[in-house]
Amino acid sequence: MSTLPQAPKLQSFLKESSQRVETRLHETLSEPGSDADKLFEAMHYAALGPGKRLRPALVYACAEIFHGVDFDAARCDSSAAAVECIHAYSLIHDDLPAMDDDDLRRGRPTCHIAFDEACAILAGDALQTQAFELLLTDSSEPCLKLQLLQELASASGGRGMVAGQAIDLDSVDKSLSLEQLETMHRLKTGALIRASARMGALLGGADSAQLEALTRYAEAIGLAFQVQDDILDITVDTAVLGKPQGADALLNKPTYVSLLGLDAAREKLRGLHSEALNALETLPGDTRLLKQLADYIVQRSH
Amino acid sequence: MSTLPQAPKLQSFLKESSQRVETRLHETLSEPGSDADKLFEAMHYAALGPGKRLRPALVYACAEIFHGVDFDAARCDSSAAAVECIHAYSLIHDDLPAMDDDDLRRGRPTCHIAFDEACAILAGDALQTQAFELLLTDSSEPCLKLQLLQELASASGGRGMVAGQAIDLDSVDKSLSLEQLETMHRLKTGALIRASARMGALLGGADSAQLEALTRYAEAIGLAFQVQDDILDITVDTAVLGKPQGADALLNKPTYVSLLGLDAAREKLRGLHSEALNALETLPGDTRLLKQLADYIVQRSH
Numbered sequence: 027m028s029t030l031p032q033a034p035k036l037q038s039f040l041k042e043s044s045q046r047v048e049t050r051l052h053e054t055l056s057e058p059g060s061d062a063d064k065l066f067e068a069m070h071y072a073a074l075g076p077g078k079r080l081r082p083a084l085v086y087a088c089a090e091i092f093h094g095v096d097f098d099a100a101r102c103d104s105s106a107a108a109v110e111c112i113h114a115y116s117l118i119h120d121d122l123p124a125m126d127d128d129d130l131r132r133g134r135p136t137c138h139i140a141f142d143e144a145c146a147i148l149a150g151d152a153l154q155t156q157a158f159e160l161l162l163t164d165s166s167e168p169c170l171k172l173q174l175l176q177e178l179a180s181a182s183g184g185r186g187m188v189a190g191q192a193i194d195l196d197s198v199d200k201s202l203s204l205e206q207l208e209t210m211h212r213l214k215t216g217a218l219i220r221a222s223a224r225m226g227a228l229l230g231g232a233d234s235a236q237l238e239a240l241t242r243y244a245e246a247i248g249l250a251f252q253v254q255d256d257i258l259d260i261t262v263d264t265a266v267l268g269k270p271q272g273a274d275a276l277l278n279k280p281t282y283v284s285l286l287g288l289d290a291a292r293e294k295l296r297g298l299h300s301e302a303l304n305a306l307e308t309l310p311g312d313t314r315l316l317k318q319l320a321d322y323i324v325q326r327s328h
Numbered sequence: 329m330s331t332l333p334q335a336p337k338l339q340s341f342l343k344e345s346s347q348r349v350e351t352r353l354h355e356t357l358s359e360p361g362s363d364a365d366k367l368f369e370a371m372h373y374a375a376l377g378p379g380k381r382l383r384p385a386l387v388y389a390c391a392e393i394f395h396g397v398d399f400d401a402a403r404c405d406s407s408a409a410a411v412e413c414i415h416a417y418s419l420i421h422d423d424l425p426a427m428d429d430d431d432l433r434r435g436r437p438t439c440h441i442a443f444d445e446a447c448a449i450l451a452g453d454a455l456q457t458q459a460f461e462l463l464l465t466d467s468s469e470p471c472l473k474l475q476l477l478q479e480l481a482s483a484s485g486g487r488g489m490v491a492g493q494a495i496d497l498d499s500v501d502k503s504l505s506l507e508q509l510e511t512m513h514r515l516k517t518g519a520l521i522r523a524s525a526r527m528g529a530l531l532g533g534a535d536s537a538q539l540e541a542l543t544r545y546a547e548a549i550g551l552a553f554q555v556q557d558d559i560l561d562i563t564v565d566t567a568v569l570g571k572p573q574g575a576d577a578l579l580n581k582p583t584y585v586s587l588l589g590l591d592a593a594r595e596k597l598r599g600l601h602s603e604a605l606n607a608l609e610t611l612p613g614d615t616r617l618l619k620q621l622a623d624y625i626v627q628r629s630h
């Protein structure tokens with residue numbers, strides 16, 4: 027560790043990884059061969075709108091620690107774009123009138139408002155497929171490619187993200203225990219964040235202990251992200267958040283803040299942050315970027 | 329060809345392949361590990377309700393011709409279940425209020441009526457993922473598995489089935505040319521039927537000329553299926569069809585019958601039937617089952 031160059035800068039890393047994944051998304055959504063222009067416009071709108079690109083950043087960051095500056099980030103582009111496609115599809119469908127019925131996302135009209143509801147449903151459907159197609163065009167050797175596909179599929183489906191969304195919808199006007207709330211978040215947002223880290227680790231050539239450590243790291247920051255979301259939901263106003271303040275509270279959805287109170291929710295956030303940093307300790311290489319990413323998640327203001 | 333045993337019987341083949349795929353679907357949807365019971369109930373309801381199981385039958389039938397009675401049909405179960413999952417997901421989403429707004433499908437309430445709209449959207453989403461998961465658990469060797477995944481993905485997404493559905497929705501109250509109508513159907517229903525045949529062919533070990541012949545066969549029966557659907561839509565009553573008679577005509581959607589008239593639509597159907605049979609002529613093995621399947625598609629009454 028003594029020979030490390032200067033600490034990586036999170037902001038420039040996030041900017042670079044965003045640019046990489048946006049370039050790949052733009053490429054894949056602009057390939058010819060479609061007869062459905064409006065559908066692809068809606069896919070573009072949803073996948074390439076403003077966003078933190080946190081999941082793609084995790085793919086790159088978790089791969090890079092095994093290689094340092096020599097790592098060829100291009101090897102991660104398809105995986106990074108794939109996790110962003112799944113994320114974008116889930117947001118389109120979550121925002122639909124039959125689901126959370128949100129008109130605003132990141133300060134812009136949601137997909138079904140900017141286009142129409144049918145088009146939004148289909149754009150979400152096609153972005154899910156596009157995620158798998160991206161991995162299939164990846165240049166990784168067949169067994170690695172299948173591992174990446176497996177990670178993405180098990181995180182996304184009825185035993186992953188979609189299950190979380192189903193539990194979330196059923197929780198309106200119900201009281202969940204802290205354990206049930208945690209299960210919901212581990213599925214709804216945690217599973218894809220976990221898969222992003224694991225896909226990066228696999229691309230970087232992690233052994234099983236390293237894969238396990240990055241999994242623990244990702245599980246902790248995934249949950250921390252959600253706790254911070256719940257805190258921001260009641261402490262930050264609409265203009266900063268890009269969505270109505272108190273939206274979850276208004277829907278009478280259980281949150282960490284409603285179950286624990288604001289102070290204990292902040293305590294929970296600190297605990298998860300420590301867990302994430304602990305998980306990094308067994309890893310070789312320069313993990314400072316991953317530490318900064320964990321710091322960013324608990325400190326972010328929107 | 330002179331030593332062939334008695335002609336395969338289509339009805340018993342369809343029954344057997346339906347049973348195989350239903351068993352595989354039931355298994356995969358019953359595996360433990362989900363915390364979202366209602367979601368899986370809706371997935372079961374949609375994927376295992378009454379249906380022709382035409383796409384799975386094509387997978388089995390196209391694989392079998394290269395092996396005859398010695399073929400181990402179990403090798404096709406995951407692919408057969410995967411194409412049925414994609415088909416079931418597409419029907420759930422097609423039936424939604426924002427899309428075709430159908431309350432009845434195969435004589436039963438559609439998924440969003442039997443459950444609710446949010447649950448139906450998610451069940452469709454999760455069935456799409458389940459299709460890819462099924463192929464990933466397949467026992468085929470890695471390169472074949474990747475080929476199967478590629479066939480499924482390119483047939484399903486924004487350059488396949490979903491594009492077809494998008495064009496279909498945009499066609500309401502518009503006049504399409506025959507060419508545009510054909511493009512729509514080749515994407516909306518044709519692409520998955522084509523992929524089913526190609527996946528069967530790949531599982532059976534087809535060479536590239538054989539794969540090409542089965543592709544031509546599937547393209548012809550896929551379009552024939554749709555022409556027959558349009559004919560049935562105006563000639564058969566609701567009780568037999570399991571959906572309201574004249575539904576497409578009421579929605580003012582262009583059909584083969586509205587564009588060509590009933591007689592010319594029937595002529596078109598006969599032409600496609602011939603094309604399918606011609607494509608089979610270059611194939612080795614016993615293609616009588618595929619011939620019977622083509623006959624069934626143009627003669628079916630619901």
